[in-house]
Amino acid sequence: MPKLDPTQAAIQFVNKNFPDCQGALLAGSVVRGQATETSDLDIVVFDDMLPSSYRESLKEFDWPIEVFAHNSTSYKDFFKSDVERARPSMPRMVSEGIIIKDEGVIGPIKTEAKELLEQGPAPWSEKTIELKRYFLTDALDDFIGCKNRAEGIFIANTLAEGVSEFVLRTNRQWQGSSKWVIRSLKDYDEDFADKFVEAFDEFYRYGEKDKVVVLVDEVLKPFGGRLFEGFSLGR
Template identity: 30%
Template structure:
């Protein structure tokens, strides 16, 4: 693991060098949690004056990649709502759980409080149509997974990845919890439902290691049972609503 203090200083130099007018900055991700490795990038949220433009940039600073989430103060409420609508809350969590780098005028503290309020409200619930579409999709691809011969590893692994993602999205939504992608999918999943989340992840791992879909299928059935069961015949979806 890389030293957290060193990474914090490096992130602060990045902000002061590239954004001398910044109104605040926060270091998030692995660096803020003490999990960073030599290959980890820096996730940095920067508050800009309203004369600037909100955007996202990836740069290399002092040999390390950095992903920059750049927002003007005026854009923050709209951006937080967009981040909430995705049900992942990526930048919201940076402002809630990150390490402050600079806050010369108190703007960062105010934005962090806004982020905490949005996170406390939770992600938006799925609509009835989204629940049905999710149940149908998960049922359909689970059936395909069980029906795929273990000798066809390309298709089996592709199906298993989709099944895990969809089951995770539905299970976190059932609990009113935030979801995630990449390495954050298992973290959010285990946080939302330790038992069922672990069953899904263990089932996915078993399939990857042994080509056996049964544990994953059983875990998925447990998730579907929470939501009204598998959905096959009777599903309908209008092209226009």
Template identity: 30%
Template sequence: MNDQEAVEAQALRVVRELFPRALGAVLGGSAAQGRATATSDLDIAVLLPDSDIGRREVIRHETRIVELFVNTPAGIGEFFAWDRARRRATVLFLYGEGLTLADPQGYVARTRRLARDLLASGPPELTTAEWERGRYVLTCFMDDLVDSPPDPGRRYEQLSLADHVLRAASDLVTAHHRAWTGIGKWLPRRLLSADPALGEALLEGYRIVAERADPLPLAAAAKEALDLVGGPLREGFGHRWPV
């Protein structure tokens, strides 16, 4: 048994040991793509009968951390709608791109078709208010980044601002291309997939801030991102309470 087969076998043991009534299960993430290391966690989506309750659980099984995404057939449509509205589609991607572990009655196959259809439709478009708020937020962070002090004793401020600029710019760029966004390691992956050239400029600018304390390349890339969606927004922005 090779390493990938061992990972899949462990994932199936998790399902059989913890969910003997499961209607089916899917393995996602790096483990499903053959890129799991000895310390990688397992992302497993499990479908249970409608008498059960949807939930997320994190456990340790043998030597691995396992993240469980539990749903029922009756609730999966509403859950997918919520997941799509977040624009990250975490569980949609798990079903859409994962590896089927078990599907004795065809529930997983139907759920995977639904997930793939929703992924193909892309995330919902931003409202006018969301576009304006996104432009305003990125403009504020970009301006603060340019003005961030070079004083080594305050570098944490510059690094924090760089982080916010990258995230805010990524959200706008992916939204502009009607592409999915992400967090953590998925942020650069989704960004580069949506716009390779501008994504590379933003990520390279971020690296330069971290390594050289020079904010200008990242600010320039952020300005390019803003120009895609109407330009910087400062005076004239407003909204009613509550947001």
């Protein structure tokens, strides 16, 4: 017997587990059309009977389900935290989510989430840019000089994370982790994202470093290029 449609499963889950909640949303990959065989249901619940927010993973109706439960004010702390770290997981879920229950609370929260997403993260300070340039330069130097394949893989990982963060944050774009690294880059600049993947893929497949080195230098160039000599921290 096939498992329930995601929306129907979410509705039944909320009716069973949060019958008195004021609102609920179905979010995540099933809503964005990016679901895979291992995708779960992300369900955001707003229930004023809850003293505080919590997250829980479980399985019901043949679906793995992640519940993000909040009351009418506790979600704001998560919005604030996500904005400060420039990874808007909760605002994105609320903005994209399909309404599966609403007693008049979802509209204002969705509006709040969309406004936060449209504003983008706060700009990096010149000091932060300098610090990130230095650490990218340090990792790049290690990468160029590395002769150990195993070590090189992990230095490349550090570079990939640092380059994606630098590009997105210096352009006031939201960043992400895991699969959201490349999704965030594609949202910002699909051509750059393709170039980014090609450079690191060539290293991981064949051990070729040139495209990674060129990519990092191109990213740093508008901000003064590599930074080592003269950098000081805490002096």
